[in-house]
Amino acid sequence: MRGLRATRRGYRLSPWLVGGSSVGMSVLLGFVASAAGFGFVVDRTLGEYAPMYTSQAEREQILWQMPNDGRLLGQQQVAVSATGTVLFTDTHGAVWTVEVQELRAADRELLATSKTVRLLGAPLETEPARFLACGVFPWMLDKKHAMKDLSAERKAYMSQMYAHSHTPVTRLREIEERALTSNADNQSAPDRKRCPEIAAVRRVSEQMR
Numbered sequence: 001m002r003g004l005r006a007t008r009r010g011y012r013l014s015p016w017l018v019g020g021s022s023v024g025m026s027v028l029l030g031f032v033a034s035a036a037g038f039g040f041v042v043d044r045t046l047g048e049y050a051p052m053y054t055s056q057a058e059r060e061q062i063l064w065q066m067p068n069d070g071r072l073l074g075q076q077q078v079a080v081s082a083t084g085t086v087l088f089t090d091t092h093g094a095v096w097t098v099e100v101q102e103l104r105a106a107d108r109e110l111l112a113t114s115k116t117v118r119l120l121g122a123p124l125e126t127e128p129a130r131f132l133a134c135g136v137f138p139w140m141l142d143k144k145h146a147m148k149d150l151s152a153e154r155k156a157y158m159s160q161m162y163a164h165s166h167t168p169v170t171r172l173r174e175i176e177e178r179a180l181t182s183n184a185d186n187q188s189a190p191d192r193k194r195c196p197e198i199a200a201v202r203r204v205s206e207q208m209r
Helices: 015-035 038-049 056-064 105-112 147-163 168-183 199-208
Strands: 071-080 085-090 095-099 117-126 129-138
Touching: 015 038, 038 056, 056 071, 071 095, 071 105, 095 117, 105 117, 105 129, 129 147, 129 199, 147 199
Parallel strands: 095 129
Antiparallel strands: 071 085, 071 117, 085 095, 117 129
16 A cells, blocks of 8 residues: 555555455456366366375365275276176276166266266175165266256255165065065065165265155
8 A cells, every 4th residue: 555655646545445446356356267267277287286285176086986985986897788787997996896786777878988987885895896886976077067067966966865765655666576576486586775775875865854
């Protein structure tokens, strides 16, 4: 302010005008830069070239690459249709045999694109590595997405997980299927679905009640 007052017409400017315009322009430029994806570019660039900096994408990769907690991140390599499994390579290079019998058709289609995706489910074995897939979600940190897209993805996640839960309708359907199967000759009872038992499905089911 002292320097500005020393300019030719600076003495006419009040401190409130100078301070207010500075704050206002900072907020305006911040909104413009955020809408243009400047923050995403800076975050990704620092993550690539600054060894001490961990980008948001890297933090999310660490969060999603936790097989013991039922989360995998990677791409499908081969589909083994005869057994209802696929070979899946995670971000650490480990190859998993993933059971996809309980996935929706849309999830299987997304998995078959061989794009980087997030798997939510449960580990079955470590040697050899086997994983039960209950949901497939796109990896959305490879580029900037609008808030409405992120919100839609959140709603899709909630819907997919709740669809696996043991609602009264699904429990009744299972009872009917078991009753019909037990009366049939030379047939065994259908396997109980395992996805309703994972933590994510139970948590979403409790939230939706």
